[in-house]
Amino acid sequence: MKTYTVGGAVRDGLLGLPVKDRDHVVVGATPEQLLALGFRPVGKDFPVFLHPETHEEYAMARTERKTAPGYKGFDFHAAPDVTLEDDLARRDLTINAMAQDEDGTLVDPYHGRADLEARVFRHVSDAFVEDPVRILRVARFAARFADFTVAPQTNALMQRMVDEGEVDALVPERVWQELSRGLMEHKPSRMFEVLRVCGALQRILPELDALWGVPQPEKWHPEIDTGVHVMLVVDWAAAQDFSLPIRFAALLHDLGKGTTPPEIWPRHHGHEARSERLVEQVCARLKVPGECRDLALMTAREHGNVGRCFEMRPGTLVKFFARCDAFRKPQRFLDMLRASECDHRGRTGLELQPFPQAAYLEGALQAASAIDAGAIAQQQTQPQRIADAILAARTAQVATYVEQHRPAQP
Structure with a gap:
């Protein structure tokens, strides 16, 4: 029986990044042997155990065979005769298919270290095509390791x-995750x-994909393309270390521009209402959690009003706050x-x-919230x-605030 550290812990260690979680593979053992050593079983589909002291995951070396469409259609084989190389061969990318034994020796049968140095995401084998979640994982890794590129052969497999139709088999919960x-x-x-x-x-x-190629007025949007704009928006949100609900709202705020009739481009009158409907559609399809959904809906509907707020009268501002439920949920309004x-x-x-x-x-x-509504x-x-x-x-309270704080209108 031998144990190896595998996957992200090895990758991140070689990159000089902090290692948060360590996963391990056990070769040459039976479940009974691990149970006898005090390991606690937690795996549902295949044998995974928690170490009795560190509580880190130890999985028995396994192979897998595709049996049905989607990402759950697999049969797994875990036994003492499965080698480490067999186990690593089923992984998605070469940079995730490395292992280290207990004394730190690197096991790299699929040249993951070379791909790390070249900053390339490359599939381990053609078995990559059997699991559509891998497309999402590669894309997520690209967001983390932004200077990496996808190998042409890997992108061809993804296409x-x-x-x-493998992507169509993904369940909403996994896509959202x-x-x-x-x-x-x-x-x-x-x-x-x-x-x-x-x-x-x-x-x-598809609602987001439709934004590329849709122009906006250059006076307000030097980048012109709506898809490019939305990517700049979500990256700026990330640079501020904003929360997930804010980043998600930033991503979807302009969906309505993708449905603007081309004959009126680059103008997008009424896109906020269309955006709100499309955000609701996306959130229902992907089963988005309520906190993210509610902020995205409000942002899609109201971001234009935020930009025009200096033009609002005091009574209009108070109604705006009420419409956004800002008196009961001020933090969501600030988000x-x-x-x-x-x-x-x-x-x-x-x-x-x-x-x-x-x-x-x-x-x-x-100012508006300072009023004692109960009294x-x-x-x-x-x-x-x-x-x-x-x-x-x-309104009277806000009128005083506006008189003191509203900038002079050009």
Whole structure:
């Protein structure tokens, strides 16, 4: 029986990156031997065990055979006669198919170290095509290791998988899992670039894929192309280390521009309402968690109003806050302002342009929220007038704030 550290821990160690999780492969052992040593079984589909002291995962060396479409259609074989090389051969990329034995000696049968040095994502074998999740994983790795490129032969396999419908077998939960993890890397645009090149984005997120080639007014968007703009937006969100809900909202905020009739390009009147409908469609299809869904919907609907907030009257501002449920959920409203700022900054050459709207709206919300709605309600003798009285009080408070803080309009 021998144990090896495998996968990401070996890769990241060779790259000089912090190693967060260590996975191990056990060769030449039976489940009974591991149980006798105190290992705790946790694997459902194949034998995986937790070390009795470190609680790190130890999987028995295994091979796999494709039996049905999709990413769950596999039979696994785990036995003492399965070699380390057999186990590594089933992995996705050469950079993930390396192992180290207990004294640190590198086992690299598929030349992963050379591909690490060349900054290349390369499949281990043609068995890559059997699991469509691997397309998402390659794209996610591109977001993490932004200077790596996909080997032409690997991209060709990914295109073949798209053409043969393997991507269509992915379940929504797994798509969301990989997309959300890629969004949290430092260069999310690379994930979507890889998915676009192989054709997978059109199958997974056709609403987003439709944005490339759609022009915007050069006066406001020097980058012109809407798809390019959205990638700048999501990368700016990542550079600020914003949360997943903000990054997701930034990604989807302009979906409606993909449905603008070409005859009125580069204008996109009413795209916010169309964006909101498409965001709802995407979130329902991918079963997006509520926190991400709700912020994305609000951002799609309201980001234009954030940009125009200096033109709003005090009463309009108060109604805007109420529509966004900002009095009950102020943090979500502030997150929407952050996502809208990403939209503003994600423009070529304008990344450092001031965005005073965020601070202005935050201050106006604080002013409106300072009103004691409960006290006002108690003062009313007619219940139907409570809402009007609270609105009037908040509007008066915001009017004072606006008079003191609104910048002069050109």
